Amino acid sequence: MLMCRGLAEIASDYIDGELSHRQNLTVKMHLMMCKDCRTFIGNLRASSNLLSAHSSGKADEEFLRRINERVAEALNDRQNKGSDSE
Numbered sequence: 001m002l003m004c005r006g007l008a009e010i011a012s013d014y015i016d017g018e019l020s021h022r023q024n025l026t027v028k029m030h031l032m033m034c035k036d037c038r039t040f041i042g043n044l045r046a047s048s049n050l051l052s053a054h055s056s057g058k059a060d061e062e063f064l065r066r067i068n069e070r071v072a073e074a075l076n077d078r079q080n081k082g083s084d085s086e
């Protein structure tokens, strides 16, 4: 049976539709049982849609700036949480 880790390895191929019919079926069966992987695939699909939407046009500076802000916020968040727990 496919485990979460194995699914993560082929997730991007699954989204791109590059898996064999059998692999595709295995992924679908796992997703039916595993909520974590459904969330994972959902997030991956959303970000891959964003990327392909933006790679077709010229670089969207506003979009990149927002991503950088998100990353900076997440890093700050983690640092704050880390210092709180000490």
Ligand SMILES: [Zn+2]
Binding pocket: 003, 004, 007, 030, 034, 035, 036, 037
């Ligand atoms: Zn899973």
